[in-house]
Amino acid sequence: MGTEITLPSGRKAEITPIDGKTERLLEDKELLRNGTLIDKYLASRIESLDGDSSLTPQQKEKEVLDMRTGDRNFLLYEIRIDSYGPGMTFNYQCPSCKKTSGYQIDLRKLLDDETIKVHPYRDGPLRVELPRSGGYAVIDYMTGREERKGAQLKGNPISGTILIRVKELNGRPPTLKDYDALIGEDLAVIRGGIKEMENGGLFPTLELTCLDCGNEYPADLRSIIDFFAPTKTSTGSAGP
Ligand SMILES: [Zn+2]
Known part of the structure; x- marks a missing residue:
């Protein structure tokens, strides 16, 4: 069981x-x-x-x-x-000063005290109105299918993400030609919609503070190897 x-x-x-x-x-x-x-x-x-x-x-x-x-x-x-187990010990390089700090977190505690939040899903897909063209775009929650397409993207993350995530642009799936014709402000609104649709379920992002320069930055736990293949030591502490 x-x-x-x-x-x-x-x-x-x-x-x-x-x-x-x-x-x-x-x-x-x-x-x-x-x-x-x-x-x-x-x-x-x-x-x-x-x-x-x-x-x-x-x-x-x-x-x-x-x-x-x-x-x-x-x-x-x-x-x-x-x-x-819930303990995770890892080192992370500060994107600002490039110094590496050691962190020790409790994944269960972070979930329980809502440092890492589980967001409820909205009822259906999100429709955003495009201010410049007067059209609209429909954006749904990401699934494994879009994750897989995203992983297969080669070097075009800006247009690629929009083409993967927008289900409908004025009633049909967008093509690269449609993307090319979109005005900047409409693209920005679409990106805002995509971001909003990340607020559903769990995204394991944690705000870390660099122990060296004090800079705060978000870290996606899924990008840290210790999330998937942790090492446990007898002391359980991460070296700097
Ligand atoms: Zn730093």
Whole structure:
């Protein structure tokens, strides 16, 4: 029997702790390149979804692919705690002074005291009105599908993100030609909408303070190797 959790969307999942075989997925450069790493990682740890424990590995992978990113992140977070414990010790380089500081956090505590928040989802997709063209854009929550497309993006993150995230531009999916014709202010409004739609479910971003220069900056825990493959020492403290 695994651990029962309730995702931000209300869906129920039963998870089992990471083993060596799943941890080894992190070494697979091809999975990272084609954007399927997190799908396989999550699918391997889900025992049941909404009470259904008969799902095949392929069905589980499809389920997590269609799942909202805010739910996927919550799963990653709970699997991390279930597998390695809530303690996370890591070093992080300050983007300002480039000095590295050591941090020690408790993932469970950060969730409980809402330092890392779980946001409720809005009812449907977001529609934004475009002030310059008079048109509109419809933006939905990101799912594993858009995450996968994002991972496959090669060197065009500005236009690529908008083309992946905008479901409808004046009634149909936008093309690169549509993007090229958009005026700056409309693009800015669309980017604002995309940002707003990140406030659903869990995004494990933490404000860190550089112990050297005092600069504060956000760090995405998913970008830190110790989130996925932590090292436990007898003292449990990170060196600077
Ligand atoms: Zn600094």
